[in-house]
């Protein structure tokens with residue numbers, strides 16, 4: 001029998017299957033990550049846990065096993081959101097784990113930008129999350145349905161809804177994605193209504209939460225806010241990192257979002273068609289026939305290029321690191337040889 005608290009936190013057979021029945025450890029879900037410890041939620045409420053080897057590989061939303069004092073083991077997540085490192089764009093950074101739905105928030109106004117939406121949808125697809133497009137400020141738009149149909153046309157993966165984030169009754173339409181066992185994370189530009197939605201979904205004003213979570217050391221403010229319970233019984237993840245996502249190794253995600261273009265490309269005469277001026281290009285034919293928006297092709301090519309560039313940078317860096325490690329291993333062996341002579345015993 002699964003504990004109802006654990007299930008509401010998102011515990012599933014995927015995680016249960018990773019635990020040895022004899023293992024004397026209790027599961028907990030990570031709600032905040034600091035340098036040497038984490039905060040987590042479990043059957044007995046919030047716990048503070050030490051991670052002696054450092055918290056570098058643990059993200060908000062992760063499931064860990066713990067003994068009440070330490071993290072004993074991190075369980076393999078079901079989904080992982082990664083982004084490019086802000087300072088070093090070729091490095092992967094784990095942003096959040098076990099997010100079921102990536103809520104992509106934009107407004108029914110000039111913020112609505114298909115290219116940005118497609119990028120987020122690709123990130124969601126890559127991470128294994130369901131992309132949910134939330135169109136806020138529907139109350140201020142003349143024709144919110146126009147934005148809705150544009151959003152739905154971006155990918156067959158997309159579920160989209162338009163609402164007024166300031167109206168609790170309308171926000172209640174998000175319940176299926178934040179009820180017990182479900183985890184939602186919101187992304188989107190500044191000012192689109194993420195905080196308004198989060199406050200409505202958790203029933204807590206962010207400011208109030210900050211004051212209450214502050215333990216006078218002033219360090220747990222962000223920690224406490226990273227994973228919160230929703231009124232509907234599920235979880236909401238909000239980290240600074242999740243607000244600015246980029247693409248890393250999202251090739252599969254990009255292909256999924258643009259499956260219509262990829263399907264057309266299958267019929268191009270040349271395997272390596274760039275869909276520019278080649279004869280027998282099925283993509284250009286679809287544009288001429290008016291069944292494919294040329295702007296969509298342009299955005300696809302841009303996203304694909306961007307992903308390729310960053311993925312290459314990442315792989316180059318790994319290769320560089322490997323050859324550096326080899327060189328230094330060789331270097332230290334040489335140094336030892338010089339110090340102790342070729343016949344020295346180890």
Ligand SMILES: Nc1nc2c(ncn2[C@@H]2O[C@H](COP(=O)(O)OP(=O)(O)OP(=O)(O)O)[C@@H](O)[C@H]2O)c(=O)[nH]1
Pocket residue numbers: 136137138139140163164165166188189190191192193194195196197
């Ligand atoms: N009329 C209307 N106003 C909204 C809606 N959603 C958000 N707002 C308003 O828009 C402003 C910005 O909303 P926030 O929730 O702070 O936006 P945010 O995405 O959290 O912004 P950052 O914290 O900068 O990332 C606030 O004044 C909200 O009251 C909506 O659906 N309708």
Ligand SMILES: [Zn+2]
Pocket residue numbers: 265268269273274275276278280281282283284
């Ligand atoms: Zn082509």
